Amino acid sequence: MLYNNLSTYFREKYGKRVKKICIDGGFSCPNRDGKCGTGGCIYCGERGAGEHIVKSGGIRAQVLDALENAKSDDVFVAYFQNFSNTYADVETLRARYDEALCDKRIKALAIGTRPDCLDEEKVRLIAEYATRVDVWVELGLQTSSDATAKIINRGYGRDVFDIAVALLKKHNVPAVVHMIIGLPGEGRREAIETAKYISSLGVWGIKIHSIYVMEGTALADMYREGLYTPPTLEEYASIAAECIGHIDANMIIHRITGDCPRDMLIAPEWNRDKNKIINELRTYMKQRCISQGSLV
Numbered sequence: 001m002l003y004n005n006l007s008t009y010f011r012e013k014y015g016k017r018v019k020k021i022c023i024d025g026g027f028s029c030p031n032r033d034g035k036c037g038t039g040g041c042i043y044c045g046e047r048g049a050g051e052h053i054v055k056s057g058g059i060r061a062q063v064l065d066a067l068e069n070a071k072s073d074d075v076f077v078a079y080f081q082n083f084s085n086t087y088a089d090v091e092t093l094r095a096r097y098d099e100a101l102c103d104k105r106i107k108a109l110a111i112g113t114r115p116d117c118l119d120e121e122k123v124r125l126i127a128e129y130a131t132r133v134d135v136w137v138e139l140g141l142q143t144s145s146d147a148t149a150k151i152i153n154r155g156y157g158r159d160v161f162d163i164a165v166a167l168l169k170k171h172n173v174p175a176v177v178h179m180i181i182g183l184p185g186e187g188r189r190e191a192i193e194t195a196k197y198i199s200s201l202g203v204w205g206i207k208i209h210s211i212y213v214m215e216g217t218a219l220a221d222m223y224r225e226g227l228y229t230p231p232t233l234e235e236y237a238s239i240a241a242e243c244i245g246h247i248d249a250n251m252i253i254h255r256i257t258g259d260c261p262r263d264m265l266i267a268p269e270w271n272r273d274k275n276k277i278i279n280e281l282r283t284y285m286k287q288r289c290i291s292q293g294s295l296v
């Protein structure tokens with residue numbers, strides 16, 4: 001196998017394909033509401049990295065909507081995606097997570113958030129859910145470079161991220177760390193540095209996103225002003241392949257592309273064809289005998 005992907009992990013664990021229910025939990029983000037910033041990360045749109053979700057009512061309504069045509073033995077993961085899903089007090093978090101786990105076919109709870117929205121009390125709460133379902137927390141690091149973090153207006157430093165990862169590890173909550181290939185000011189070397197750094201953390205998983213320029217973002221302004229050019233497909237595939245080669249062979253790779261809503265994509269055009277991206281990546285890996293961890 002070229003790399004450990006999430007669908008294979010799920011198949012081995014549950015004996016079948018697991019479907020994801022992406023949920024807008026009604027949270028905000030400190031990088032948007034003024035607590036640490038207002039503009040948000042430069043690639044983030046109005047829906048807080050959850051543009052695919054057509055919000056229909058509350059959390060329970062969204063879940064029931066997704067389950068409408070499901071079979072009795074289907075398996076689902078409830079994924080709190082939009083904005084920062086630990087950005088509230090513990091009782092609010094508990095109520096919202098409970099609402100999402102309203103059906104026994106939901107076997108896993110995934111929570112996307114920022115490291116500066118985690119503390120011991122919240123992590124302890126999240127760890128409690130591990131007695132009922134599989135649980136993990138997703139952190140959008142995107143880059144290990146604090147210099148790039150400033151360019152993308154991430155709003156926290158790597159020290160804050162390290163503290164959050166240590167807290168999650170202390171309470172045995174699996175973490176999935178996101179990285180983006182093709183950030184402004186970054187090339188192959190910086191992306192590989194980030195992959196190596198994430199691999200060194202001993203976390204459960206990684207999401208590798210290909211960057212895209214989406215309508216309504218600061219990155220779109222930079223692109224139109226000629227201040228930013230995304231990588232070509234060939235560049236992306238070769239960088240992603242080398243990043244995978246530097247990732248610990250035991251980690252689960254949850255994603256190897258980014259997914260922009262078709263009507264909001266400005267560039268690159270190749271982002272529209274996920275199969276082509278994956279094929280390009282796999283071909284590159286095979287031609288050079290790269291597999292996950294082979295370059296560690």
Ligand code: SF4
Binds near residue numbers: 032048049082084
């Ligand atoms: S942390 Fe997430 S929700 Fe907040 S601005 Fe950045 S990408 Fe958007």
